[in-house]
Amino acid sequence: MAETILLITFAGMTLVTYLPRLLPAWLLRGRTLPPFLVAWLSYIPVAVLAALLLPSLVVQENTMNISVQNLYLWAALPAGWVAWKKKSLFGTVLTGMLIVALARWLLK
Amino acid sequence: MEQDTPLAPSRTSWLRQLSPAIPVVMGYLPVGFAYGVLAANAGLSVFMAVLMSLMVYAGSSQLMAVSMIGQGIHPLSIILTTLVVNLRHMLMSASLAPHLRKWRRLQVIAFCFELTDETFAVHSLRFEQEGAAAVPALAVNAISQVAWVTGSLAGAATGSLIQDVRPFALDYALPAMFIALLIFQLKKRLHIWIAVLSAGLSLGLWSLGLRQWNIILAAVIGALVGAGVETWQKRSS
Numbered sequence: 001m002a003e004t005i006l007l008i009t010f011a012g013m014t015l016v017t018y019l020p021r022l023l024p025a026w027l028l029r030g031r032t033l034p035p036f037l038v039a040w041l042s043y044i045p046v047a048v049l050a051a052l053l054l055p056s057l058v059v060q061e062n063t064m065n066i067s068v069q070n071l072y073l074w075a076a077l078p079a080g081w082v083a084w085k086k087k088s089l090f091g092t093v094l095t096g097m098l099i100v101a102l103a104r105w106l107l108k
Numbered sequence: 109m110e111q112d113t114p115l116a117p118s119r120t121s122w123l124r125q126l127s128p129a130i131p132v133v134m135g136y137l138p139v140g141f142a143y144g145v146l147a148a149n150a151g152l153s154v155f156m157a158v159l160m161s162l163m164v165y166a167g168s169s170q171l172m173a174v175s176m177i178g179q180g181i182h183p184l185s186i187i188l189t190t191l192v193v194n195l196r197h198m199l200m201s202a203s204l205a206p207h208l209r210k211w212r213r214l215q216v217i218a219f220c221f222e223l224t225d226e227t228f229a230v231h232s233l234r235f236e237q238e239g240a241a242a243v244p245a246l247a248v249n250a251i252s253q254v255a256w257v258t259g260s261l262a263g264a265a266t267g268s269l270i271q272d273v274r275p276f277a278l279d280y281a282l283p284a285m286f287i288a289l290l291i292f293q294l295k296k297r298l299h300i301w302i303a304v305l306s307a308g309l310s311l312g313l314w315s316l317g318l319r320q321w322n323i324i325l326a327a328v329i330g331a332l333v334g335a336g337v338e339t340w341q342k343r344s345s
Binding site: 029050054072 | 130131132134135138156158166169177182183184188190194196199201203204206208209216219220221223225228229276278279280282283284287288291299304305306307308309310315322326327330331335338
């Protein structure tokens with residue numbers, strides 16, 4: 001792709017990424033929201049993170065893989081345990097990556 | 109009356125306020141690196157690969173975009189795909205909105221530019237526990253994007269040397285981060301049920317063919333059920 005077209009693509013991507021990030025906060029922050037909307041917003045973090053997580057573990061190369069061969073799922077167990085017990089984001093990421101790297105090395 | 113020495117406590121509290129950035133950095137360096145490698149392999153120059161990380165700053169859509177660029181797909185479909193993939197940030201932006209009430213406009217403008225899945229998860233936990241201070245939040249955001257850009261730069265610069273990032277398990281940094289950030293959010297039993305529901309919906313909708321819409325739809329519905337159950341429980345008690 002030519003550089004100019006790439007730049008236009010980037011500019012478009014920037015716009016469509018930034019507006020959804022900005023507009024809701026911009027429009028809602030000064031207002032008193034109805035209680036149901038407040039309750040709904042309070043469940044958004046859990047709902048959106050769960051919705052991001054499962055496909056990231058299970059979908060590989062555009063196909064669903066729920067089997068004992070899915071290393072991502074196995075590594076999620078010790079990683080999840082570290083997150084639950086140690087409350088450490090750093091420790092969780094490190095544990096997950098170590099297990100996956102080690103398993104790939106051993107199973108090669 | 110005894111007075112605290114002003115320097116020591118503020119220094120430790122600064123460190124404490126910036127500490128949420130550390131794990132994000134740990135996740136962004138390798139994933140940014142992976143993105144840089146893929147960008148280089150798709151034919152992007154180092155400058156262009158870094159520029160995208162500066163301008164767009166959205167992990168999954170950048171990864172998707174470089175693979176689409178590599179396949180020579182039309183820019184308009186790349187932009188549209190980016191829009192759909194990043195629409196979920198509307199939910200995050202809305203859910204943080206009540207915390208930003210007292211912020212200056214410029215702070216909100218800057219903060220939202222760097223609102224990603226990971227910084228969102230960190231901030232929503234933080235704001236809930238300790239209130240929403242603008243300056244540390246902006247600093248955490250800036251550090252996170254610097255890590256993303258640095259990772260991208262390193263990956264793009266070494267790109268042609270590395271064809272496969274899998275032996276380093278760099279591809280697991282992001283899923284592992286979501287695992288931790290989700291588990292930190294589980295504060296009551298209903299949260300667990302909503303997480304299970306949203307995760308299942310997301311995967312279910314994906315397998316029905318809603319490949320770009322599954323996340324936002326699952327999150328909207330999952331949170332709606334959560335709010336519904338909570339409201340109903342309050343009424344009946």
